[in-house]
Amino acid sequence: MTRRTSPTSWGLYPSIQQRNLPLHQVADPLPTLAEPVLAFGNGRSYGDVCLNEDGDVLLTRGLDRFIAFDPATGILRAEAGVLLSEILALVVPQGWFLAVTPGTQFVTLGGAIANDVHGKNHHVAGSFAEHVRAFELLRSDGTRLCCGPEQNETWFRATVGGLGLTGLITWVEIQLQRIANPWIVAENRRFSNLDEFFALNDDYEARYPYTVSWIDCATAGRTLGRGIYMAGTHAPPGALIPAASPRRSLTIPLTPPISLVNTLSVRGFNWLYYHLPRPTRALTPYPAFFYPLDHLLEWNRLYGRRGFFQYQCVIPPASAHEALREILSRIAASGQGSMLAVLKRFGTRTSGGLLSFPRPGVTLALDFPNLGQKTRALLDRLDEVIRQADGAVYPAKDARMHGDSFRHYFPQWSQFTHFIDPHFSSSFWRRVMAE
Amino acid sequence: MRNILILGATSAIAEATARRFAAAGARFYLVGRNADKLAAIAHDLEIRSSQAVYSESLDLDLLDQHPALLSRAEKALGGIDVALIAHGVLPDQQACQQSVPMTLAAIHTNALSVISLATLLANSFETRGQGVVVAIGSVAGDRGRASNYVYGAAKGMVGLFLQGLRNRLAGKNIQIVTIKPGFVDTPMTAAFEKKGLLWAQPDQIAQGIVTAVERRRDVIYLPWFWRWIMLVILHIPEGIFKRTKL
Ligand SMILES: Cc1cc2nc3c(=O)[nH]c(=O)nc-3n(C[C@H](O)[C@H](O)[C@H](O)COP(=O)(O)OP(=O)(O)OC[C@H]3O[C@@H](n4cnc5c(N)ncnc54)[C@H](O)[C@@H]3O)c2cc1C
Ligand SMILES: NC(=O)c1ccc[n+]([C@@H]2O[C@H](COP(=O)([O-])OP(=O)(O)OC[C@H]3O[C@@H](n4cnc5c(N)ncnc54)[C@H](OP(=O)(O)O)[C@@H]3O)[C@@H](O)[C@H]2O)c1
Numbered sequence: 001m002t003r004r005t006s007p008t009s010w011g012l013y014p015s016i017q018q019r020n021l022p023l024h025q026v027a028d029p030l031p032t033l034a035e036p037v038l039a040f041g042n043g044r045s046y047g048d049v050c051l052n053e054d055g056d057v058l059l060t061r062g063l064d065r066f067i068a069f070d071p072a073t074g075i076l077r078a079e080a081g082v083l084l085s086e087i088l089a090l091v092v093p094q095g096w097f098l099a100v101t102p103g104t105q106f107v108t109l110g111g112a113i114a115n116d117v118h119g120k121n122h123h124v125a126g127s128f129a130e131h132v133r134a135f136e137l138l139r140s141d142g143t144r145l146c147c148g149p150e151q152n153e154t155w156f157r158a159t160v161g162g163l164g165l166t167g168l169i170t171w172v173e174i175q176l177q178r179i180a181n182p183w184i185v186a187e188n189r190r191f192s193n194l195d196e197f198f199a200l201n202d203d204y205e206a207r208y209p210y211t212v213s214w215i216d217c218a219t220a221g222r223t224l225g226r227g228i229y230m231a232g233t234h235a236p237p238g239a240l241i242p243a244a245s246p247r248r249s250l251t252i253p254l255t256p257p258i259s260l261v262n263t264l265s266v267r268g269f270n271w272l273y274y275h276l277p278r279p280t281r282a283l284t285p286y287p288a289f290f291y292p293l294d295h296l297l298e299w300n301r302l303y304g305r306r307g308f309f310q311y312q313c314v315i316p317p318a319s320a321h322e323a324l325r326e327i328l329s330r331i332a333a334s335g336q337g338s339m340l341a342v343l344k345r346f347g348t349r350t351s352g353g354l355l356s357f358p359r360p361g362v363t364l365a366l367d368f369p370n371l372g373q374k375t376r377a378l379l380d381r382l383d384e385v386i387r388q389a390d391g392a393v394y395p396a397k398d399a400r401m402h403g404d405s406f407r408h409y410f411p412q413w414s415q416f417t418h419f420i421d422p423h424f425s426s427s428f429w430r431r432v433m434a435e
Numbered sequence: 436m437r438n439i440l441i442l443g444a445t446s447a448i449a450e451a452t453a454r455r456f457a458a459a460g461a462r463f464y465l466v467g468r469n470a471d472k473l474a475a476i477a478h479d480l481e482i483r484s485s486q487a488v489y490s491e492s493l494d495l496d497l498l499d500q501h502p503a504l505l506s507r508a509e510k511a512l513g514g515i516d517v518a519l520i521a522h523g524v525l526p527d528q529q530a531c532q533q534s535v536p537m538t539l540a541a542i543h544t545n546a547l548s549v550i551s552l553a554t555l556l557a558n559s560f561e562t563r564g565q566g567v568v569v570a571i572g573s574v575a576g577d578r579g580r581a582s583n584y585v586y587g588a589a590k591g592m593v594g595l596f597l598q599g600l601r602n603r604l605a606g607k608n609i610q611i612v613t614i615k616p617g618f619v620d621t622p623m624t625a626a627f628e629k630k631g632l633l634w635a636q637p638d639q640i641a642q643g644i645v646t647a648v649e650r651r652r653d654v655i656y657l658p659w660f661w662r663w664i665m666l667v668i669l670h671i672p673e674g675i676f677k678r679t680k681l
Contacts, residue, residue: 024447024622027471065479090483 011046013307036425041111047399048427074176080110099131116161120210126349129160140423158419161353180237194225220332266337310397312365338366403435443522447621451641457484545589
């Protein structure tokens with residue numbers, strides 16, 4: 001039980017020491033806690049929200065049982081360490097789908113709540129927590145609170161997006177959505193700059209529940225913000241299904257000493273990705289549509305041992321256009337392009353989580369190989385723009401934002417502190433509260 | 436392979452194995468001594484298999500309960516196709532050395548109760564003319580070592596007993612499978628430092644068990660490389676082996 005290892009988050013940065021305490025039964029009390037603890041789901045957060053340097057982490061993957069599922073209503077209750085992929089494997093054949101899913105299916109229910117994750121349908125469905133009917137919160141004093149939108153709702157709103165700091169979520173009950181078909185009707189459209197994106201977006205959002213765009217961060221000037229718009233909807237019943245060719249997963253077997261993602265490969269990739277011919281409208285298996293990266297297992301290793309930074313921000317509608325332009329120009333000027341830049345407009349629904357990230361506006365997600373100070377300086381420059389625009393940066397993907405920025409982005413943080421469990425803490429929290 | 440009885444169903448390896456059988460639509464009768472754990476696993480398997488799951492909590496150390504237990508299971512399932520015997524304890528070797536009762540208790544749970552169950556199951560399968568008995572032994576049962584010979588002796592007895600049973604029932608459409616796992620990351624081994632290539636996850640063992648049943652294997656090491664490790668260990672002359680600290 002007492003082993004020191006260094007599990008990492010998805011960004012492979014920071015690399016730290018913490019002690020692992022595997023959990024197996026939801027009914028068990030928490031192990032005796034000598035040091036601050038934190039729940040660790042599947043480590044799909046990029047930065048340090050799931051890390052607890054020099055402390056203990058409660059590994060929740062052993063809490064992986066289904067508790068109840070009603071195929072008539074689509075209400076599912078399961079232990080908090082169950083992966084979304086496991087839920088999909090169970091419910092898709094029975095005509096149900098997750099109401100909200102992030103861009104990887106390898107996250108746990110507990111992790112999805114603690115970051116109040118969002119998906120391509122935010123503009124119609126809001127974030128994950130809006131479809132959570134209830135969960136149980138286990139506090140270090142042994143109290144078990146059943147929380148929901150109408151029960152212990154202050155604890156519900158603190159724990160949703162609460163970065164694991166309010167205690168351990170043991171089980172979760174969610175509402176699924178009905179689907180008639182496991183396939184997705186997907187549509188792709190190129191756009192050659194940001195203005196075109198906004199024009200397309202109004203049209204597509206009205207017609208499709210799932211929308212997202214990839215943009216090329218390596219270009220500037222007239223083609224600044226060119227990219228590909230991708231929209232989709234669950235296929236109707238009886239849509240003609242192409243014969244499936246089973247997709248095989250590929251695993252990156254080792255971490256190269258240096259990043260294979262560099263200026264040259266980013267430029268090349270972006271050019272190719274933009275120009276690659278693709279069907280405008282096609283039936284797509286749902287994993288390929290929602291989880292294109294899951295196909296390449298452990299792709300994060302491509303960034304080498306120093307790892308990488310993710311940066312996801314949201315900018316309120318009023319300043320979106322201008323701030324986006326500024327951000328893309330600052331990135332292009334820095335020469336540190338991002339391979340996977342993703343743009344989406346959030347809708348106006350909010351889950352009410354005190355620290356939930358999604359809010360009305362445009363969200364942009366980027367990743368940068370860790371080049372040390374040079375990369376941090378660029379991200380600090382991006383933060384200037386976001387603060388000016390009254391936006392926010394996503395803690396689930398952060399390993400470097402400054403404490404004053406965090407408090408600016410999440411003004412309800414001081415109210416939130418009342419709900420933190422006295423025995424819980426995280427590397428992220430100590431970092432943003434230190435300054 | 437539709438009706439499956441699992442003895443020690445709360446074991447991590449057994450649970451992972453049950454999930455794989457559940458995906459193929461199996462029906463279960465689960466037996467374990469902890470009622471809460473057992474209920475959680477039964478609900479989970481019901482959802483995964485879309486079938487009713489029977490369960491019963493019983494301490495399998497109670498040998499005199501075995502005959503009635505097996506007839507309840509047979510009745511509920513309407514015949515048992517596969518019985519998986521998975522329960523076990525890893526006793527504290529140092530403590531056992533100083534305590535005969537502790538040593539015998541570990542041998543009772545790990546060997547005698549398994550032998551009791553295997554005998555009753557085999558006889559009932561013999562009458563019916565079909566059935567599969569799978570029991571989890573261990574690589575620790577292949578050679579006695581200072582660090583865990585109480586556990587190892589019990590597992591070794593199980594291995595030898597099943598070998599005889601297999602010999603007795605050969606040609607009768609009854610399959611006796613001995614599973615010999617190496618190090619597996621489960622609650623049983625919570626006290627170990629789990630680093631390195633020798634550690635397997637319960638689901639890897641589960642996959643091996645399902646394959647062993649499908650392919651009608653007799654004895655199988657899991658993961659496979661343990662077969663070769665044990666081959667080497669078994670060939671070290673005793674004069675040398677007794678001085679090693681493995
Ligand atoms: C390829 C990829 C694509 C992604 N796409 C998206 C996306 O589209 N939208 C989005 O919102 N996010 C996205 N993410 C981020 C990811 O969805 C979140 O970081 C998610 O929270 C990770 O869940 P996890 O189970 O791995 O939790 P971890 O990363 O292990 O932990 C996340 C947080 O949850 C807490 N936690 C975990 N389990 C519990 C529990 N049982 N009780 C209390 N607290 C708990 C942890 O303490 C931590 O604070 C993506 C990540 C990847 C790698
Ligand atoms: N883990 C390894 O490295 C390893 C290696 C080789 C072989 N094995 C063998 O694999 C099998 C499964 O073990 P595991 O690794 O899955 O560990 P585990 O999760 O600890 O499972 C052992 C299970 O046996 C149950 N049990 C013990 N005594 C019992 C009794 N008298 N009556 C009913 N149930 C009883 C325990 O119940 P409770 O939960 O109520 O205690 C526990 O659920 C065991 O036979 C073990 O010896 C394990």
